[in-house]
Amino acid sequence: MARIGFIGLGNMGGPMAVNLVKAGHAVLGFDLSAAAQEKARQGGVTPVDSMAAAVQEAEVVVSMLPAGRHVRDAYAGEGGILESVQGAALLIDCSTIDVDSARAVHEAAKAKGMEMLDAPVSGGVAGAEQGTLTFMVGGGEQGFEAARPYLEVMGKAAVHAGAAGNGQVAKACNNMVLGISMLAISEAFNLAEKQGLDPEKLFEISSQASGSCWAMLNHNPVPGIVETAASNRDYEPGFAAGMMLKDLRLAQDAAQRAGCSTPLGAEAAALYGIFCNSGYEGKDYSGIYRMIRGDWF
Ligand code: NAD
Numbered sequence: 001m002a003r004i005g006f007i008g009l010g011n012m013g014g015p016m017a018v019n020l021v022k023a024g025h026a027v028l029g030f031d032l033s034a035a036a037q038e039k040a041r042q043g044g045v046t047p048v049d050s051m052a053a054a055v056q057e058a059e060v061v062v063s064m065l066p067a068g069r070h071v072r073d074a075y076a077g078e079g080g081i082l083e084s085v086q087g088a089a090l091l092i093d094c095s096t097i098d099v100d101s102a103r104a105v106h107e108a109a110k111a112k113g114m115e116m117l118d119a120p121v122s123g124g125v126a127g128a129e130q131g132t133l134t135f136m137v138g139g140g141e142q143g144f145e146a147a148r149p150y151l152e153v154m155g156k157a158a159v160h161a162g163a164a165g166n167g168q169v170a171k172a173c174n175n176m177v178l179g180i181s182m183l184a185i186s187e188a189f190n191l192a193e194k195q196g197l198d199p200e201k202l203f204e205i206s207s208q209a210s211g212s213c214w215a216m217l218n219h220n221p222v223p224g225i226v227e228t229a230a231s232n233r234d235y236e237p238g239f240a241a242g243m244m245l246k247d248l249r250l251a252q253d254a255a256q257r258a259g260c261s262t263p264l265g266a267e268a269a270a271l272y273g274i275f276c277n278s279g280y281e282g283k284d285y286s287g288i289y290r291m292i293r294g295d296w297f
Contacts, residue, residue, distance in 0.1 A: 013064030018043030068101030221289030230284035242281030
Protein backbone atom coordinates (compact mmCIF):
# COMPACT_ATOMS: atom_id res chain seq x y z
CA MET A 1 0.00 0.00 0.00
CA ALA A 2 1.28 3.44 -0.86
CA ARG A 3 2.06 6.54 1.14
CA ILE A 4 -0.02 9.31 -0.42
CA GLY A 5 0.14 13.09 0.10
CA PHE A 6 -3.24 14.70 -0.58
CA ILE A 7 -3.48 18.49 -1.07
CA GLY A 8 -6.93 20.14 -0.99
CA LEU A 9 -9.47 18.33 1.17
CA GLY A 10 -12.59 20.27 0.10
CA ASN A 11 -15.95 19.04 -1.17
CA MET A 12 -14.28 16.86 -3.78
CA GLY A 13 -10.80 16.21 -2.39
CA GLY A 14 -12.02 15.24 1.10
CA PRO A 15 -14.08 12.22 0.04
CA MET A 16 -11.51 11.24 -2.62
CA ALA A 17 -8.80 11.12 0.07
CA VAL A 18 -11.10 9.10 2.33
CA ASN A 19 -11.65 6.55 -0.46
CA LEU A 20 -7.88 6.12 -0.76
CA VAL A 21 -7.74 5.45 2.99
CA LYS A 22 -10.57 2.90 2.68
CA ALA A 23 -8.50 1.09 0.03
CA GLY A 24 -5.72 0.69 2.61
CA HIS A 25 -3.36 3.54 1.65
CA ALA A 26 -1.68 5.79 4.22
CA VAL A 27 -2.93 9.28 3.33
CA LEU A 28 -1.39 12.45 4.77
CA GLY A 29 -3.67 15.38 3.96
CA PHE A 30 -3.22 19.14 3.94
CA ASP A 31 -5.78 21.90 3.48
CA LEU A 32 -5.68 25.59 4.43
CA SER A 33 -9.10 25.13 6.05
CA ALA A 34 -9.12 23.63 9.54
CA ALA A 35 -12.71 22.43 9.02
CA ALA A 36 -11.71 20.52 5.88
CA GLN A 37 -8.76 18.95 7.70
CA GLU A 38 -11.01 17.87 10.58
CA LYS A 39 -13.63 16.34 8.31
CA ALA A 40 -10.96 14.36 6.45
CA ARG A 41 -9.49 13.21 9.78
CA GLN A 42 -12.86 11.73 10.69
CA GLY A 43 -12.62 9.68 7.49
CA GLY A 44 -9.21 8.30 8.42
CA VAL A 45 -6.91 10.81 6.66
CA THR A 46 -3.92 11.92 8.76
CA PRO A 47 -3.98 15.73 8.77
CA VAL A 48 -0.60 17.50 8.71
CA ASP A 49 0.20 21.19 9.15
CA SER A 50 1.98 21.95 5.90
CA MET A 51 2.09 20.99 2.26
CA ALA A 52 5.71 19.91 2.69
CA ALA A 53 4.81 17.54 5.53
CA ALA A 54 2.12 15.91 3.39
CA VAL A 55 4.34 15.24 0.40
CA GLN A 56 7.91 14.87 1.73
CA GLU A 57 7.94 11.09 1.82
CA ALA A 58 5.03 10.45 -0.49
CA GLU A 59 5.16 7.93 -3.32
CA VAL A 60 2.06 9.52 -4.83
CA VAL A 61 0.78 13.10 -4.56
CA VAL A 62 -2.85 13.93 -5.40
CA SER A 63 -4.14 17.52 -5.49
CA MET A 64 -7.71 18.84 -5.76
CA LEU A 65 -7.56 22.65 -5.72
CA PRO A 66 -9.86 25.48 -6.88
CA ALA A 67 -8.07 27.02 -9.89
CA GLY A 68 -4.90 27.30 -11.99
CA ARG A 69 -3.14 29.81 -9.74
CA HIS A 70 -3.57 27.53 -6.70
CA VAL A 71 -2.14 24.60 -8.63
CA ARG A 72 0.83 26.61 -9.96
CA ASP A 73 1.58 27.87 -6.43
CA ALA A 74 1.14 24.46 -4.83
CA TYR A 75 3.51 22.72 -7.24
CA ALA A 76 6.02 25.32 -8.40
CA GLY A 77 5.82 27.94 -5.62
CA GLU A 78 8.32 28.40 -2.81
CA GLY A 79 8.06 25.52 -0.34
CA GLY A 80 5.69 23.81 -2.78
CA ILE A 81 5.34 20.19 -3.82
CA LEU A 82 8.19 20.07 -6.35
CA GLU A 83 10.62 21.49 -3.79
CA SER A 84 9.42 19.28 -0.97
CA VAL A 85 9.05 15.81 -2.46
CA GLN A 86 12.15 13.78 -1.66
CA GLY A 87 11.78 10.73 -3.88
CA ALA A 88 10.46 10.26 -7.41
CA ALA A 89 6.78 10.64 -6.54
CA LEU A 90 3.99 10.29 -9.09
CA LEU A 91 2.08 13.60 -9.21
CA ILE A 92 -1.66 13.62 -10.05
CA ASP A 93 -3.52 16.93 -10.21
CA CYS A 94 -7.29 16.34 -10.31
CA SER A 95 -8.31 20.04 -10.18
CA THR A 96 -10.20 21.62 -13.09
CA ILE A 97 -7.85 24.34 -14.35
CA ASP A 98 -6.77 26.18 -17.50
CA VAL A 99 -4.78 24.21 -20.03
CA ASP A 100 -1.77 26.57 -19.91
CA SER A 101 -1.36 26.24 -16.14
CA ALA A 102 -1.62 22.47 -16.42
CA ARG A 103 1.08 22.38 -19.11
CA ALA A 104 3.33 24.80 -17.19
CA VAL A 105 3.19 22.63 -14.08
CA HIS A 106 3.89 19.51 -16.17
CA GLU A 107 7.02 21.24 -17.54
CA ALA A 108 8.19 22.23 -14.05
CA ALA A 109 7.71 18.63 -12.84
CA LYS A 110 9.53 17.26 -15.87
CA ALA A 111 12.47 19.58 -15.18
CA LYS A 112 12.73 17.91 -11.77
CA GLY A 113 12.52 14.45 -13.36
CA MET A 114 9.04 13.75 -12.00
CA GLU A 115 6.07 12.13 -13.72
CA MET A 116 2.96 14.34 -13.67
CA LEU A 117 -0.62 13.85 -14.80
CA ASP A 118 -3.51 16.28 -15.19
CA ALA A 119 -6.57 14.23 -14.27
CA PRO A 120 -9.71 16.39 -13.94
CA VAL A 121 -12.92 14.61 -13.10
CA SER A 122 -16.57 14.39 -14.01
CA GLY A 123 -19.13 13.13 -11.50
CA GLY A 124 -19.39 15.85 -8.84
CA VAL A 125 -19.46 15.50 -5.07
CA ALA A 126 -21.69 12.39 -5.17
CA GLY A 127 -19.20 10.73 -7.52
CA ALA A 128 -16.31 11.70 -5.23
CA GLU A 129 -18.14 10.22 -2.22
CA GLN A 130 -19.21 7.04 -3.97
CA GLY A 131 -15.89 6.53 -5.79
CA THR A 132 -17.60 6.72 -9.18
CA LEU A 133 -15.77 9.65 -10.79
CA THR A 134 -14.60 9.61 -14.40
CA PHE A 135 -11.00 10.79 -14.85
CA MET A 136 -9.75 12.35 -18.10
CA VAL A 137 -6.02 12.10 -18.00
CA GLY A 138 -3.22 13.96 -19.76
CA GLY A 139 0.45 12.95 -19.51
CA GLY A 140 2.73 10.04 -20.34
CA GLU A 141 1.49 6.49 -20.87
CA GLN A 142 3.80 5.16 -18.16
CA GLY A 143 2.48 7.66 -15.61
CA PHE A 144 -1.09 6.82 -16.59
CA GLU A 145 -0.52 3.11 -16.01
CA ALA A 146 1.17 3.85 -12.66
CA ALA A 147 -1.77 6.04 -11.61
CA ARG A 148 -4.47 3.59 -12.68
CA PRO A 149 -4.73 1.67 -9.35
CA TYR A 150 -5.28 4.93 -7.43
CA LEU A 151 -7.73 6.36 -9.97
CA GLU A 152 -9.70 3.11 -9.87
CA VAL A 153 -10.16 3.54 -6.12
CA MET A 154 -11.56 7.06 -6.57
CA GLY A 155 -13.52 6.50 -9.77
CA LYS A 156 -15.28 4.11 -12.10
CA ALA A 157 -13.43 5.08 -15.28
CA ALA A 158 -10.14 6.64 -16.33
CA VAL A 159 -9.44 7.55 -19.94
CA HIS A 160 -5.97 8.48 -21.16
CA ALA A 161 -6.52 11.60 -23.28
CA GLY A 162 -2.92 11.87 -24.48
CA ALA A 163 -0.18 14.41 -23.83
CA ALA A 164 0.18 16.86 -20.93
CA GLY A 165 -2.83 19.15 -20.56
CA ASN A 166 -5.14 17.00 -22.69
CA GLY A 167 -7.18 15.98 -19.66
CA GLN A 168 -8.03 19.66 -19.13
CA VAL A 169 -8.82 20.08 -22.84
CA ALA A 170 -11.23 17.13 -22.63
CA LYS A 171 -12.91 18.53 -19.51
CA ALA A 172 -13.37 22.01 -21.05
CA CYS A 173 -14.77 20.57 -24.31
CA ASN A 174 -17.09 18.11 -22.55
CA ASN A 175 -18.56 20.74 -20.25
CA MET A 176 -18.91 23.24 -23.09
CA VAL A 177 -21.14 20.65 -24.81
CA LEU A 178 -23.10 20.17 -21.58
CA GLY A 179 -23.66 23.92 -21.06
CA ILE A 180 -24.74 24.49 -24.66
CA SER A 181 -27.02 21.41 -24.51
CA MET A 182 -28.73 22.67 -21.37
CA LEU A 183 -29.48 25.99 -23.04
CA ALA A 184 -30.80 24.27 -26.18
CA ILE A 185 -33.08 22.04 -24.11
CA SER A 186 -34.28 25.01 -22.05
CA GLU A 187 -35.22 26.95 -25.17
CA ALA A 188 -36.95 23.97 -26.78
CA PHE A 189 -39.01 22.94 -23.75
CA ASN A 190 -40.04 26.55 -23.13
CA LEU A 191 -41.05 27.03 -26.77
CA ALA A 192 -43.01 23.77 -26.73
CA GLU A 193 -44.99 24.78 -23.67
CA LYS A 194 -45.67 28.31 -24.91
CA GLN A 195 -47.01 26.82 -28.15
CA GLY A 196 -49.32 24.45 -26.29
CA LEU A 197 -47.24 21.24 -26.44
CA ASP A 198 -47.00 19.47 -23.09
CA PRO A 199 -43.29 19.29 -22.07
CA GLU A 200 -43.81 15.65 -21.06
CA LYS A 201 -45.00 14.89 -24.58
CA LEU A 202 -41.97 16.67 -26.07
CA PHE A 203 -39.77 14.53 -23.82
CA GLU A 204 -41.54 11.35 -24.93
CA ILE A 205 -40.89 12.29 -28.56
CA SER A 206 -37.45 13.93 -28.40
CA SER A 207 -35.92 11.37 -26.06
CA GLN A 208 -36.49 8.83 -28.86
CA ALA A 209 -35.67 11.18 -31.72
CA SER A 210 -32.71 13.12 -33.10
CA GLY A 211 -32.95 15.89 -30.46
CA SER A 212 -32.14 13.53 -27.62
CA CYS A 213 -29.02 14.20 -25.55
CA TRP A 214 -27.49 13.26 -22.19
CA ALA A 215 -28.60 16.46 -20.40
CA MET A 216 -32.19 16.00 -21.57
CA LEU A 217 -32.29 12.40 -20.35
CA ASN A 218 -30.49 12.94 -17.03
CA HIS A 219 -30.73 16.60 -16.00
CA ASN A 220 -34.00 17.62 -17.58
CA PRO A 221 -34.68 21.22 -16.44
CA VAL A 222 -38.48 20.83 -16.44
CA PRO A 223 -39.79 19.53 -13.10
CA GLY A 224 -41.73 16.27 -13.13
CA ILE A 225 -40.04 14.68 -16.16
CA VAL A 226 -36.83 12.98 -14.92
CA GLU A 227 -37.29 11.90 -11.31
CA THR A 228 -33.66 12.28 -10.19
CA ALA A 229 -33.13 15.70 -11.84
CA ALA A 230 -32.35 18.79 -9.75
CA SER A 231 -35.41 20.51 -11.26
CA ASN A 232 -37.49 18.37 -8.85
CA ARG A 233 -35.59 19.74 -5.83
CA ASP A 234 -36.00 23.45 -6.54
CA TYR A 235 -32.77 23.26 -8.56
CA GLU A 236 -30.56 22.49 -5.60
CA PRO A 237 -27.26 21.18 -7.05
CA GLY A 238 -26.23 18.70 -8.42
CA PHE A 239 -23.80 20.65 -10.49
CA ALA A 240 -23.82 24.30 -9.45
CA ALA A 241 -24.24 27.02 -12.09
CA GLY A 242 -21.09 28.71 -10.71
CA MET A 243 -19.07 25.58 -11.54
CA MET A 244 -20.57 25.46 -15.03
CA LEU A 245 -19.61 29.12 -15.54
CA LYS A 246 -16.05 28.39 -14.42
CA ASP A 247 -15.79 25.52 -16.92
CA LEU A 248 -17.32 27.54 -19.78
CA ARG A 249 -14.82 30.32 -19.11
CA LEU A 250 -11.96 27.81 -19.13
CA ALA A 251 -13.23 26.60 -22.52
CA GLN A 252 -13.29 30.21 -23.79
CA ASP A 253 -9.77 30.77 -22.49
CA ALA A 254 -8.58 27.64 -24.30
CA ALA A 255 -10.42 28.68 -27.49
CA GLN A 256 -8.87 32.15 -27.51
CA ARG A 257 -5.39 30.80 -27.00
CA ALA A 258 -5.89 28.28 -29.80
CA GLY A 259 -7.40 30.92 -32.14
CA CYS A 260 -10.51 28.79 -32.37
CA SER A 261 -14.08 30.05 -32.96
CA THR A 262 -16.60 28.80 -30.41
CA PRO A 263 -19.53 31.23 -30.76
CA LEU A 264 -22.05 28.95 -29.04
CA GLY A 265 -19.62 28.33 -26.19
CA ALA A 266 -19.14 32.11 -25.88
CA GLU A 267 -22.90 32.65 -25.77
CA ALA A 268 -23.32 29.93 -23.16
CA ALA A 269 -20.62 31.56 -21.01
CA ALA A 270 -22.37 34.94 -21.35
CA LEU A 271 -25.79 33.52 -20.41
CA TYR A 272 -24.45 31.56 -17.43
CA GLY A 273 -22.62 34.78 -16.41
CA ILE A 274 -25.97 36.64 -16.26
CA PHE A 275 -27.58 33.78 -14.34
CA CYS A 276 -24.76 33.63 -11.77
CA ASN A 277 -24.43 37.41 -11.45
CA SER A 278 -28.16 37.55 -10.70
CA GLY A 279 -27.49 35.59 -7.52
CA TYR A 280 -28.07 32.04 -8.68
CA GLU A 281 -24.53 30.67 -8.86
CA GLY A 282 -25.42 28.22 -6.07
CA LYS A 283 -28.43 26.81 -7.96
CA ASP A 284 -28.08 23.79 -10.22
CA TYR A 285 -26.96 24.69 -13.76
CA SER A 286 -30.30 23.39 -15.09
CA GLY A 287 -31.96 26.30 -13.25
CA ILE A 288 -31.04 28.49 -16.25
CA TYR A 289 -34.28 27.13 -17.74
CA ARG A 290 -36.11 29.54 -15.41
CA MET A 291 -34.10 32.46 -16.76
CA ILE A 292 -34.84 31.43 -20.35
CA ARG A 293 -38.57 31.34 -19.44
CA GLY A 294 -38.32 34.79 -17.85
CA ASP A 295 -39.69 33.09 -14.75
CA TRP A 296 -37.05 33.70 -12.08
CA PHE A 297 -36.93 32.01 -8.71
P1 NAD B 1 -13.62 23.30 -2.56
O1 NAD B 1 -13.54 24.78 -2.52
O2 NAD B 1 -14.64 22.60 -1.75
O3 NAD B 1 -12.20 22.67 -2.19
C1 NAD B 1 -10.95 23.22 -2.51
C2 NAD B 1 -10.08 23.12 -1.26
O4 NAD B 1 -8.75 23.55 -1.58
C3 NAD B 1 -10.56 24.04 -0.13
O5 NAD B 1 -10.84 23.25 1.01
C4 NAD B 1 -9.39 25.00 0.08
O6 NAD B 1 -9.21 25.36 1.46
C5 NAD B 1 -8.24 24.17 -0.43
N1 NAD B 1 -7.04 24.93 -0.78
C6 NAD B 1 -6.93 26.06 -1.54
N2 NAD B 1 -5.64 26.42 -1.65
C7 NAD B 1 -4.92 25.51 -0.96
C8 NAD B 1 -3.54 25.32 -0.70
N3 NAD B 1 -2.63 26.17 -1.18
N4 NAD B 1 -3.16 24.28 0.06
C9 NAD B 1 -4.05 23.42 0.56
N5 NAD B 1 -5.39 23.52 0.36
C10 NAD B 1 -5.81 24.55 -0.40
O7 NAD B 1 -13.80 22.94 -4.11
P2 NAD B 1 -14.24 21.52 -4.74
O8 NAD B 1 -15.70 21.56 -5.05
O9 NAD B 1 -13.68 20.43 -3.91
O10 NAD B 1 -13.51 21.61 -6.16
C11 NAD B 1 -12.13 21.31 -6.29
C12 NAD B 1 -11.81 21.19 -7.76
O11 NAD B 1 -12.61 20.17 -8.34
C13 NAD B 1 -12.06 22.45 -8.56
O12 NAD B 1 -11.02 22.63 -9.50
C14 NAD B 1 -13.39 22.17 -9.24
O13 NAD B 1 -13.56 22.89 -10.45
C15 NAD B 1 -13.28 20.69 -9.49
N6 NAD B 1 -14.57 20.00 -9.64
C16 NAD B 1 -15.57 20.21 -8.75
C17 NAD B 1 -16.78 19.55 -8.90
C18 NAD B 1 -17.92 19.76 -7.92
O14 NAD B 1 -19.04 19.37 -8.22
N7 NAD B 1 -17.66 20.36 -6.75
C19 NAD B 1 -16.96 18.65 -9.97
C20 NAD B 1 -15.90 18.40 -10.84
C21 NAD B 1 -14.71 19.10 -10.66
